[in-house]
Amino acid sequence: MITTAVWGTGNVGRAAIRAVHANPRLELSAVLVHDPAKVGRDAGDLGDAGAHLGVAATDDVDAVLAARPDAVVYAASGDIRPDAALADLVRILRTGAVVVTPSLYALYDHRSAPPEVRDPILDAVAAAGGSLFVSGVDPGWGNDVLPLLVSGLGSTVDAIRCQEIFDYTTYDQPDSVRYLVGMGQPMEYEPPMIAPNVPTMVWGGQIRLMARALGVALDEIRETVERRPLETDVTTAAMGDFAAGTQGALRFEVQGVVAGTARIVVEHVTRIHPSCAPDWPTPPDGGAGAHRVIVEGRPRIEVSVEATDEGGSRAAGGNATAVGRLVNAIDWLIDAEPGLYDALDVPLRPSSALGFRAPGSEVPGRLEPTERTRQ
Missing domain, CATH: 3.40.50.720 (NAD(P)-binding Rossmann-like Domain)
Incomplete structure (x- = not known):
């Protein structure tokens, strides 16, 4: 063990x-x-x-x-x-x-x-x-191995977009949500998460990693940001009250530019309540969160992953994956x-935690710990 x-x-x-x-x-x-x-x-x-x-x-x-x-x-x-x-x-x-x-x-x-x-x-x-x-919690696989896997299913690829779409209504992380991301803050507040160059610092590595796997050279990495205020007061179960006029939704992109065009994009669409920015992308089932990969090309391929854990929480599900x-x-x-x-080095592994495996049956590929060099 x-x-x-x-x-x-x-x-x-x-x-x-x-x-x-x-x-x-x-x-x-x-x-x-x-x-x-x-x-x-x-x-x-x-x-x-x-x-x-x-x-x-x-x-x-x-x-x-x-x-x-x-x-x-x-x-x-x-x-x-x-x-x-x-x-x-x-x-x-x-x-x-x-x-x-x-x-x-x-x-x-x-x-x-x-x-x-x-x-x-x-x-x-x-x-x-x-x-x-x-590997990241946004989740990392959604911005590296999944889009690269999906890209290999088509004949041509024009662009890859990785989306995290999330509603913070049930998320219990007030410091990150209110101050790092800026939900519930006045619109003149500058959230640290979207300060110039910060999105690139966080997600630029994943853009570069995908570019390396695809064998393309990046001209640059660009950032775009949009914010929307709440139109009415809202109350969330986990973090309390958020006032009308304060930030209620945030959307930003980190774009890998190839030959002058954004070809590899990591996009985050986040809300404190589903009523804010309803015209922005939403999960396919209308739930609290999803991770989506869109490969523009021939054929066009779109894959959405919706994970739940800890009583049905999409946030917990994303963390768990x-x-x-x-x-x-x-x-x-x-x-x-x-x-x-990095994610290109480490292969995806089939699960060994099967709830239907008979007790005592062999775990495929079981490895005994290798004695590592220590000082």
Whole structure:
């Protein structure tokens, strides 16, 4: 079994606990928390796993890393603490562990990452023999492997558009929604998420990664932004009141320009309530969220993915699929050479967490943990 620690128990960490517990190749060995109120609570409770898992949460990072887990799912946020997240990742990698995380945008396409981010990671990998795979929670697969897979189903491709369409009505993340994205703020407020060059910092790596896979050269990466105010007051179950006249919807694009035309586009369409900007794209079933890939060409191909979890939440479903991509890569990374990996390196894996597999039956491709070089 591959001993695996989960660092963080927020929206991503909860899903990570469930994914690690469900994977028959992995053993949940530790859960790290920041909130003192969570210390001592069972991982099954914190992760909404529906069972007692017998792993008590701790805030003792030194003790968890001293136990040398084979792998760590780093689920702590890097949105507003990228330097701290980078330091944490380097610290983990220096134990020789495999690490998977969505927390450092710059490493979605590590080849284009700035040296001050990439070099400490590479130094830690060289020193201790660990590995790092970074993929996003928007979700990463929706902006890399899925569009590239779909592009291979046609005869010609003129453009690829990756959309995340999301309604924050039931999303319990007020700091990100109100201040990072700007929902409920006056229209003159400048949300940090759409400050000039920030969308490119976050999603530009995925544009570059797709361009590399498609074998095309980018002229540049451009950004477009639209915002709409609420026409009436609205109240959400998770985050309370949002006033008329404040920001109620946000739409932006990160565009990879090839030969003067936007050919590879990552687009986000977000609302605090479905009544705002009804003319903008919506999920096919009218629900709270979807991820869509549109390949313009011959034939034109459109694929929508709608995932739910934690009582029907689309937000939780999106997080869970992003986490599944990361967690299900751990055993491949354990068996691979130490290194810094991206989505084009790490193959998609069939699920091994089958609810209908007979107890004791063989897990296809089961790998025993490889002894990694440690110092």
